[in-house]
Amino acid sequence: MREITGYVGKPLLRREDRRLLHGEGQFVGDIVLPKMVHCAFVRSQVPHARIKGVDFAAARRAPGFVTALSGRDIRNVVTPIAGMQVSIPKGWRDRFHYHIDVPAQQILADDKVNYVGEAYAVVVAEDRYKAEDAAELVEPDFEVLEPVVDVDRALKPGSPVLHAEVGSNVISVMSTKKGDGAAALARAKHRIKRRYYHHRYAAMPMECRAVVADYDIRTDSLTVWSSTQVVHWIRKEIGSILGMPEERVRVIAPDVGGGFGGKGHVYPEDVLVPYLARTLRRPIKYVEDRFEHLVNSAHARDNFHDLEIGFDDDGKIVCIVDDFVIDSGAYSPVGATCAANSIAHLLGPYDIQNYEAKGTLVATNKTSNAPYRGAGRPEAAFAMERAIDIAANSIGLDPILMRLRNMVPPERLPFSVGLPYRDGVPITYDSGDYPQALRRAVEELGGLENFRRRQAEGLAAGRYLGIGVGCYVEGTGVGPFEGASVRLDPSGKIMVAVGANNHGQGHETVFAQVAADVWNVPIDQVVVTTADTAAVPMGYGTIASRSTVTAGSAVVHASAKVKDKVLAIAANMLETPTADLEFRDGAVGVKGVPDLKVTLKEIWWASRPGWDHKRPPDMEAGLEANHYYEPPTVTWSYATNAAIVELDPDTGRVTVEKFVAVHDAGILVNPLLADGQVRGGLVQGIGAALYEEIAYDENGQILMGTLADYLLPTADDTPPITVIHQEIPSPSNPLGVKGLGEGGAIAPPCAITNAVSDALRPFKAEFNATPVRWEQVRKVFAEAGVSTPRGRG
């Protein structure tokens, strides 16, 4: 299936680097336009309140004030973005029981504020300092309401209800099954049920969100720069809400300082800022600050899984029954995606015949919960992988051996799971070798027997070492589609534009590699544009580990359409049948005759509309094509992560001695960048396991307002990490690739909690919630009366 050789597969250095290393990148916050004004949002400081009024009198007198709006001012003018921004295909709906009633968020809250950080007014002024000054003078008149601060409370009768139009705090429920979970549980020799909690944290890109908008009266059009992963989604919402043809709305994501899912949907500011530009007839800028990012940009995870595992004496898993609840916060902009992902991924690389899963999304007075790197998979993997460790230990079987007994062996791939994926297509694991990934990971840590010996020796000397693994599979390259536009330029350059957005992945380099090989041109002859709605008519965006698969395939197919015409023109010019021609080094030449060729530049000239062209008769002018690649379904990446940890009985400190990931994303278009993606994800996952946390107090007040409270891992917090790539090609697409953007972040929380629990096995301690806090570890030691061994420092 793989026809491409040359640049694909090479660790090419990135073309994005030069501008970024010289401080010449262009982030949204860097954009300055003539006569530009600035806005600041006024955000709720209470979790739940009815808005009785908003008083701008003092703000209006502030120096530099331009205008101010409350939710009521725009209520019927700027209507909300749809409550759920993604659609669900019929194939999924047919196999699931579900009820989805996701409330829409007002662009500015007009009736009620539902979380600390929700905007209920905006102030525009001549500069940012003045806008913030004026915003501080805005006086809300709030009737404070009782907040709903946790899911248990939210589900109790008599709880306040966030969204009257939904009627309860349950905003979605979905369930599916295969086999008969309940009957299998009843028959199972052993069954263990626990609650597994995957806590609340967030994507936290280093660049906060930002929007600049400019309205052009002559053409009645808007140009919008947003720090986003989804320019085409934003264009659609602006077009429909502001009543403009999409053609007259151009959305660009210039350099974007990280996204990781947190910028993967349309935010109210993406619509309101352009609206203000059109109303004021002046360019306008909004740059979110870190406090706003923490309280208003989407949070993630916050799942409770009540999971029961049934298994026999040999450790063979006979069934899984999982009932989970997601604390969705006030809104759920990408709706039920994470729940659907959790259900689809929970069984992981294992062959399990009976399965029931039910997910419930519950609204609370907290910041909205939306997909972040992994999007439902880290939560599912955490519950499943902890359950396997607990089950294995209960029957005296090593958890690693229990996994090997249950994994789908490579000879059974492609493997049909018996559940539908989110795209509605039955899940088929397409290629890979799961047991090999697990074995290699453990070998890389020195081997299981070796470790168990070390562990026992350590224990005798008062040292607490533990090993933990986390295995998962990941559906990647999901539809519905991605667009690419390929055009031959008069200069002879290949102009490639993709709907996928670039925020650190190196798309400008990766898609140049793909196109250069498809066209057989030196890579410098390829020009790549990303994240500009003017460059490709329809696009989807960079989310869900899908760009290399979907946009890469779109580039291949769009190129094929143009290449056919190029070849026909060259045949006409060279008076040689196309079968005897080949693409070589930026030209089309006669096979076996090195000197007989026409360059792509000459071919463009021959193709041009008008007289004296050299097109074959009946061929239309124009060497350009769009292609919208609609993947038949996803392709399945997978990995094993494995960690060795050591615990300090005095402080509870968790030191990750070594971390290994064996990852398979099929053919790696650029191994250097692929490795960087996986490593970046792993460190985010390690951060989630040990450091990062968003907490609320019992009054619904968020406790994290700075990066001094929200701890991101630094270089010092990063353990030695080994990444091994098993490149088993996907049979599902022309490049043989699988997606890899998210994978890294999925399994560190389970590998590390498993390792910590393993180290604490002498005390039968189980860590079934993330993050692992030192004080919890210390408490286990203290309760066991463990004192510090002498001579250690």
Place this chain on the structure above:
Amino acid sequence: MTAPRKITLTINGTVRSAEAEPRMLLADFIRETLGLTGTHVGCEHGVCGACTIIVNGEAQRSCLAFAVQADGATITTIEGLAASDRMHPLQKLFHECHALQCGFCTPGMLAAALDLVGSHDRLTTEEIRTGMSAVICRCTGYDGIMRAVTAYADQLGKLAPAKG
């Protein structure tokens, strides 16, 4: 609000003067008043390090200083490391080691690394790791950054063998 003050400083080898309100952050002065947007602001409260620049030879977080405090100072920002068509050895190593993804932390990383390596005679990799912890990167997992800065110290003959 007090009246704007005139500030004169030398930035990337050029003397620049401009007015700033006393409350204006140095980071905003550099980015907005002087138009040097290579310096980034990731948190505005001194934690992320993206805004790190070199002031009178030392790395400093430009979000933690007021512009008026930099009156008379000599400053280097990312734009001042090398002309656009050339590369400072550290920039070159960042490129070769894939030490950046989104590039948002990069200005701070470069300034921190220049200061760290420049102000030491000998550095172990562990000292480099600790020193580079002054700046947060959300994308890379630090592997490429560590390789780049270690290689830079090595190029300057400053890399010490790891302590046993």
